Amino acid sequence: MSLSGEMRSALQAGDYQALIRAVPYARTLGMECETFGEEVVFRLPRSDDNLGNPILPAIHGGVIGGFLEMSAMISLMMSQETPRLPRIVDFSLDYLRAGLDRDTFCECHLTRQGNRVANVIVTAWQQSRRKPIATARAHFIMD
Amino acid sequence: MNDETLFGRVSRFIGTLRHCQHLGIRALSATENELVVELPYSDAIVGNPETGVIHGGAITTLMDTASGTVVICALPEFELCPTLDLRVDYMRAAEPGYPVYARARAYRVTNNIVFTRCETFQEDPEQTIAHCVGTFMRIGPEATPKAYRDLITGGDDE
Structure with a gap:
């Protein structure tokens, strides 16, 4: 590893x-993280460099x-007892x-962690948690 | 539309996407229903500083760009089509230090939806780095301001 x-x-x-600071791509996006007790919320501060559609304008x-x-990867790494990639x-x-x-904000849920594979669900929102802008599902192999 | 006209349109379109400029993403070729886009290697997109391997998120951005832009190649008139969903499979890590290419195709166009497929690779097009299928919603050319449509078509002959 x-x-x-x-x-x-x-x-x-x-x-x-x-x-987050240790990962160059996370620094490029400018992402941050806030913890509230055991709850973790990732934050992507607005940035001109992250825009796609210039008409709205909207984030790429x-x-x-x-x-x-x-975010999924970081919360998965943090949930492990020993450092794993x-x-x-x-x-x-x-x-x-x-x-x-x-x-933009997001939170992650580790849906299932087996010996080798983990499944994570992520929900992203802006103004209100009740109005998600995107949801994602990811599988990871744990080395 | 001939390939030169298409290439002009997709290049101008990608040129208006700020984040693509930030990462240096650019179109290499465009034909009817097919587009090739390049993501140059840079330290800014590294996911693992120990190995220099690019983060999957940058590959996702490359594929979202290629899939969203090939829509221009597939439609008779320029219209912005928001992404409904993307599904990405990562086959292998990209080799550090080299650019990644994405080849996207629009394989079905309906009145409402454009269906796309995209693969990324490096030197050898047979060695797929990641594969992606996407769906894009058609909201009609009128939904895009005329000034922006004119900027993308650049006064070409349609």
């Missing part, structure tokens, strides 16, 4: 923000996908509403 020292120590400390659909995928197998993404040019 190849985990950088920075990632390993973030995992051991249970420090979400440090784990791929950015929403990347944000959800990254998940590899994504598949990712299924439903876009429910336009992701407008504002902050």
Whole structure:
């Protein structure tokens, strides 16, 4: 397993923000994380560099996908007792509403964790949790 | 539409997508119903700093871009079509240091929906990195402001 020292120590400390900082792609998106007791909410602050459709304007659909995928991976890594690196197998993404040019949030649920495969469901919203903008489902292989 | 006209349209379209500019995504070729798009390698899209392997999210962005843009190749008139869903299978990690290419096709167009398929690969087109199917909703050309349609068609002859 190849985990950088920075990632390993973030995992051991249970420090979400440090784990995000250790991943270049997560820094590129500008994602952040807030913890409320045991609840974890990932946040993607609005950014010009993340826009796709210039008419609305709206966040690039791929950015929403990347944000959800990254969040799923981070929450899965954090749920393990020992540091493990998940590899994504598949990712299924439903876009429910336009992701407008504002902050986006998401939360992850580890639906099932077997010995080798994990299934994670992610829900993303902007103004209200009751109005999700996207939902995703991902499978990971645990190395 | 001839291939040159199509290529002009898809290039201008991708040029208006800010995040694509940020990652350096660009069109390489466009024909009726088929498009090839390139994602250059950069440190900004690395998922694992230990190996330099690109994060799946950047591949998803490449495939969403290619699939959403091939819609232009498949429709008689330019219209923006929002993504309904994407389903991505990751076959293998992309080799660090090299660009990733996405080839997208629109394989069925109805009055409401455009169905797309897309594969990504590096040097060898047979070695698929990831595969994606997508559906896009048709909301009609009128839903897109005329100024933006004119920007994309660039005054070509349709």
